[in-house]
Amino acid sequence: MPHDRIALETPIERGWEPVFRLVLGGVADRLDLGFEDLDDIQLAVERLLAEAGAQESVQLSFEILPEGLRTRIGPLQERAIAEALQGPEPRAGELTLRRVLETVVDSFGVEIVDDGQILVILNKRVRRS
Numbered sequence: 244m245p246h247d248r249i250a251l252e253t254p255i256e257r258g259w260e261p262v263f264r265l266v267l268g269g270v271a272d273r274l275d276l277g278f279e280d281l282d283d284i285q286l287a288v289e290r291l292l293a294e295a296g297a298q299e300s301v302q303l304s305f306e307i308l309p310e311g312l313r314t315r316i317g318p319l320q321e322r323a324i325a326e327a328l329q330g331p332e333p334r335a336g337e338l339t340l341r342r343v344l345e346t347v348v349d350s351f352g353v354e355i356v357d358d359g360q361i362l363v364i365l366n367k368r369v370r371r372s
Contacts (some may be wrong), residue, residue, distance in 0.1 A: 246306050246308055247273070247306070247307040248304055248305070248306045248307070249266060249269075249270060249305045250302065250303065250304040250305075251263070251266060251302070251303055251304075252262070252300050252301070252302045253300060253301065253303065254297055254299060254300050254307075255292050255298060255299065255300060255301055256299075256306045258320050259291075259345040260289060263288060264285060264303055266283060266303075266305065267281065267284060267288070267305060268281065270305045270307065270312065273285065273307060274307060274311070274312060274369050275369075276312075276328070276369060279283065280367060280369065282316060282350065283347035283367065284312065284347070284365070284367055285344065286343065286347050286348055287314070287344055287347045287348050287351075287365050288303065288314065288316060288354070288365075290318050290340060290343050291319075291324065291340070291363055292316070294321060294323070294324050294327070294340055294370065295321055295324070296318070296320060296321040296322075296323075298320045298321070299336075299349040301316060301317065301318075301319065302315075302316075302317060302318070303315070303316055308360055310368055310369070311366065311367050311368040312348070312366070312367045313366050314362060314364070314366075314367070314370065315362055315363070315364050315365075315366070316362070316363045316364075316365070317354075317356065317359035317360065317362035317363055318356045318361065318362055319355065319360060319361050319362070319363065320360055321361075322359065322361065324340065324353075324361060325355070325361045327339060327340045327341055328340065328341050328351065328353050329353060344365070348365045348366060348367050349366050349367055349368045350365075350366045351363065351364060351365050351366070352364045
């Protein structure tokens with residue numbers, strides 16, 4: 244059975260954050276996410292977009308799964324993101340991209356796509372009552 248999925252392409256430049264926040268807010272409402280879970284996902288996406296470098300736009304997709312929400316961000320041109328997420332554990336007290344994602348999402352992964360670009364996948368479980 245296919246899952247509900249919303250996808251959009253948005254510019255990365257500052258000022259476009261409200262677009263994906265609006266979409267993500269609608270998805271959160273559909274999942275009955277609490278404010279903290281929504282805030283966690285928004286923080287993860289915003290931090291990834293901040294690390295994306297100088298590329299003009301990015302594709303975001305939000306997939307509603309029985310266990311929660313899967314977010315895909317990419318393709319991203321910045322290989323340093325893949326290295327930061329797949330590299331060694333950060334030092335104690337170091338606030339890295341990896342540490343942020345480990346704190347706010349349940350799991351994340353990196354896939355290499357066309358021309359060496361990357362796709363970052365974030366998974367957030369939803370605790371339903």
